Amino acid sequence: MVYQEVDTALFPSLTVAENIMFNTMVTGMERNSLINWGEIRKAAKKVILDLDLDISPDTLVSKLTLAQKQMVLIGRAVQEECRFLILDEPTAPLSQNEVNRLFRLIRYLASEKQVGVIFISHRLPELFQICESITVMRNGEVVLQDAEITPDVTINYIVGQMLGKTFEEVFPDRDTKHGDIIYELKDISDCDGKVNNIDIYVREGEIVGISGLVGAGKTELSKLMFGANKCGGGKIFIRGKEVSVRDTTMATKNKIALIPEERRKEAIIVNQDLISNLSIASIDKFIKFLSFVDKSGEVKNAENFIKLLGIKTPSATQKVMYLSGGNQQKVAIGKWLSSDADVYIMDEPTKGIDVGAKREIFDLIYSLAEKRKGIIYISSEISEILAITDRVYVMYSGNVQKELLTSETSEEEILYFSTGGK
Amino acid sequence: MNDAVEATKPKAGFDYKKFLSNWGSVLALIIIFVFFAVTMPKTFLSPGNIVTILRSISVTTTIAIGLTITLAVGGFDLSAGSLASWAGVLIISFFTWHQVGMWLSIPLTILAAIITNLLAMLLIVRFKVPDLLATLAMMFMLDGLSLTYSGGGALSQGMPRADGSPTFGKIPEAFKSMGQAPTIIIIMIVVVLLAHIFLTYTKYGRFIYATGENKEAARLSGIPVQRYRLFAGILATFFIALGGILVASRNMSAQIQGAAGFSMPAISAVFIGRSIAGAEKPNAIGTFIGAALVGILENGLIMMSVPYYSLDMVKGIVLAVALASAYSSARR
Numbered sequence: 001m002v003y004q005e006v007d008t009a010l011f012p013s014l015t016v017a018e019n020i021m022f023n024t025m026v027t028g029m030e031r032n033s034l035i036n037w038g039e040i041r042k043a044a045k046k047v048i049l050d051l052d053l054d055i056s057p058d059t060l061v062s063k064l065t066l067a068q069k070q071m072v073l074i075g076r077a078v079q080e081e082c083r084f085l086i087l088d089e090p091t092a093p094l095s096q097n098e099v100n101r102l103f104r105l106i107r108y109l110a111s112e113k114q115v116g117v118i119f120i121s122h123r124l125p126e127l128f129q130i131c132e133s134i135t136v137m138r139n140g141e142v143v144l145q146d147a148e149i150t151p152d153v154t155i156n157y158i159v160g161q162m163l164g165k166t167f168e169e170v171f172p173d174r175d176t177k178h179g180d181i182i183y184e185l186k187d188i189s190d191c192d193g194k195v196n197n198i199d200i201y202v203r204e205g206e207i208v209g210i211s212g213l214v215g216a217g218k219t220e221l222s223k224l225m226f227g228a229n230k231c232g233g234g235k236i237f238i239r240g241k242e243v244s245v246r247d248t249t250m251a252t253k254n255k256i257a258l259i260p261e262e263r264r265k266e267a268i269i270v271n272q273d274l275i276s277n278l279s280i281a282s283i284d285k286f287i288k289f290l291s292f293v294d295k296s297g298e299v300k301n302a303e304n305f306i307k308l309l310g311i312k313t314p315s316a317t318q319k320v321m322y323l324s325g326g327n328q329q330k331v332a333i334g335k336w337l338s339s340d341a342d343v344y345i346m347d348e349p350t351k352g353i354d355v356g357a358k359r360e361i362f363d364l365i366y367s368l369a370e371k372r373k374g375i376i377y378i379s380s381e382i383s384e385i386l387a388i389t390d391r392v393y394v395m396y397s398g399n400v401q402k403e404l405l406t407s408e409t410s411e412e413e414i415l416y417f418s419t420g421g422k
Numbered sequence: 423m424n425d426a427v428e429a430t431k432p433k434a435g436f437d438y439k440k441f442l443s444n445w446g447s448v449l450a451l452i453i454i455f456v457f458f459a460v461t462m463p464k465t466f467l468s469p470g471n472i473v474t475i476l477r478s479i480s481v482t483t484t485i486a487i488g489l490t491i492t493l494a495v496g497g498f499d500l501s502a503g504s505l506a507s508w509a510g511v512l513i514i515s516f517f518t519w520h521q522v523g524m525w526l527s528i529p530l531t532i533l534a535a536i537i538t539n540l541l542a543m544l545l546i547v548r549f550k551v552p553d554l555l556a557t558l559a560m561m562f563m564l565d566g567l568s569l570t571y572s573g574g575g576a577l578s579q580g581m582p583r584a585d586g587s588p589t590f591g592k593i594p595e596a597f598k599s600m601g602q603a604p605t606i607i608i609i610m611i612v613v614v615l616l617a618h619i620f621l622t623y624t625k626y627g628r629f630i631y632a633t634g635e636n637k638e639a640a641r642l643s644g645i646p647v648q649r650y651r652l653f654a655g656i657l658a659t660f661f662i663a664l665g666g667i668l669v670a671s672r673n674m675s676a677q678i679q680g681a682a683g684f685s686m687p688a689i690s691a692v693f694i695g696r697s698i699a700g701a702e703k704p705n706a707i708g709t710f711i712g713a714a715l716v717g718i719l720e721n722g723l724i725m726m727s728v729p730y731y732s733l734d735m736v737k738g739i740v741l742a743v744a745l746a747s748a749y750s751s752a753r754r
Contacts, residue, residue, distance in 0.1 A: 251644065253644075268636075268639060271702065280628070280645070283628060283629075292624055295623075
């Protein structure tokens with residue numbers, strides 16, 4: 001089994017040899033308490049030679065790249081003489097070269113070592129490159145069993161199987177007359193190659209979606225938009241004027257708001273009450289004298305947003321850790337309403353909240369659009385993107401693959417582009 | 423105590439565990455005080471002894487207030503005692519070696535301490551060394567710095583320098599009165615009130631707590647968290663250096679590691695005070711109560727003729743019990 005998160009399965013402070021031989025070291029040495037390092041190194045070296053890996057057995061795993069770590073993990077599996085190898089989204093963090101290398105290794109294992117490989121991936125072109133037959137799962141059930149790859153089995157066919165019957169969502173009627181461009185990104189990249197040369201804009205009153213599968217670089221992009229990633233390049237314009245968004249403080253000053261994906265870790269301070277959480281991004285509003293915070297104004301502010309957003313809480317002094325996920329999300333959005341931000345970047349805002357609260361969050365987003373705010377709605381749920389956005393950018397491995405008008409596209413089309421279609 | 427009962431009343435029934443967590447430290451303070459008062463009414467309750475207790479609490483509290491700020495921003499500090507000792511060496515050297523006046527010496531000492539401690543902030547904020555390790559390194563460095571600067575010994579009035587050259591400076595009488603009642607007690611009260619107002623009512627206090635509770639959420643709310651860590655570190659150094667000056671004033675000299683003994687009681691005070699009144703965060707008033715608890719305990723034990731070499735053991739046990747009661751009942 002080779003996991004998606006390779007770091008959880010490896011020991012960073014041990015060498016490559018030790019990591020490859022780990023299971024032997026644990027289980028194969030019942031009688032000896034001394035480790036025979038010579039043997040270990042020899043065996044590990046043989047594995048490395050067999051697989052033609054370009055890694056020294058004495059390197060520490062913490063010094064390796066993600067791709068190399070993956071190779072080490074596969075090396076461990078080979079060393080155990082496994083007969084089946086399960087790879088779960090192995091290509092998600094890899095570059096194209098690294099993917100090719102991995103594929104060569106997989107082909108070698110399949111043909112020379114007679115290993116059966118199960119390759120789990122969202123990236124459909126890769127499946128067609130490497131696999132002999134495809135099984136499609138949807139909602140925990142197998143919907144297509146062992147389809148041999150023939151000219152009839154195309155990406156579009158697989159996408160159709162993944163979606164099953166297309167179901168229609170009810171789209172609320174909205175005024176779709178948009179104003180001027182309020183927020184624009186030009187040539188935005190990060191330093192890790194997870195986001196490359198992104199051009200995106202949003203107009204007043206517009207809800208722009210960013211769709212893409214897990215690992216497409218959406219969250220990384222959202223951090224760049226908010227100046228939360230120090231390392232990156234590109235230009236950001238607000239109402240046509242270039243602004244510097246070096247850090248989150250500058251972003252806040254330029255009235256950009258980020259509702260991050262990891263709510264409890266990044267968006268709210270669980271150990272503080274609603275009053276403090278709702279005023280944290282707009283504290284200057286409550287200062288009347290020197291730097292003293294006007295508590296009564298803050299309480300009024302909190303009560304106002306509790307009512308406006310329908311946050312269910314016994315009181316404003318409740319710690320937010322005791323609120324439900326949906327109500328916590330309302331607090332995370334509320335703190336930016338309090339600061340009167342103009343651009344709202346929402347990363348998976350409906351993650352982990354129930355259907356009712358989801359509806360309320362949607363209504364809230366519509367009302368923001370009516371107030372001529374710009375909204376960037378980031379989600380891997382295509383049905384949500386279709387339901388709420390006006391325009392959508394589809395991301396695939398760090399790039400914008402396609403820009404689409406929501407009214408003219410379909411779930412199939414978005415999925416097609418998110419899986420690397422052109 | 424009436425307040426305590428009032429505060430818990432509105433809750434349905436009597437939440438015994440919560441009460442203990444919120445008010446256990448205050449309860450312990452009262453029990454210990456009453457116990458000593460009953461067993462040694464003549465000596466413990468004498469006005470002279472009460473002043474002695476308040477004086478010893480003053481230093482612990484002042485240093486502990488510095489640590490309160492450090493802990494509020496999510497940091498930790500092992501080097502407080504060494505930093506305070508360094509401040510003591512500095513101020514006595516200003517008096518005796520350089521004959522600097524008192525009203526210049528105090529700000530100079532605090533400034534020098536802050537500049538020295540910027541190294542700790544550099545390690546923590548810039549190089550991301552964990553607080554515990556960075557301040558451990560600082561502890562050794564500051565101890566060595568104090569000894570190197572003083573020439574390997576203590577400093578006091580009339581004492582020649584390490585190279586044998588005589589010193590002419592005098593430690594001012596006004597400086598002596600700083601470490602005596604009532605001045606030292608007034609200083610403590612002012613320090614506690616200032617810190618309380620700062621942490622509770624100002625924007626800076628808010629941001630410090632927000633950073634301490636959840637650094638990432640604070641950053642993604644537009645708070646420059648690194649700048650606030652630095653700011654909190656400077657402020658903490660200010661109070662710790664002031665504590666060191668008070669120690670020097672009480673002794674009228676700078677002893678080798680003269681303030682080292684205050685480090686652990688001060689950290690204890692912050693942790694004991696953390697849960698008071700359900701604050702569940704380092705706070706100035708709680709720290710004061712924690713320092714009082716530690717101070718009274720120490721004083722009473724000495725009066726009961728507990729040998730000095732066993733004191734730390736007893737203090738350690740009390741800290742362990744206080745922490746256990748505060749943490750075990752806290753909801754996870």
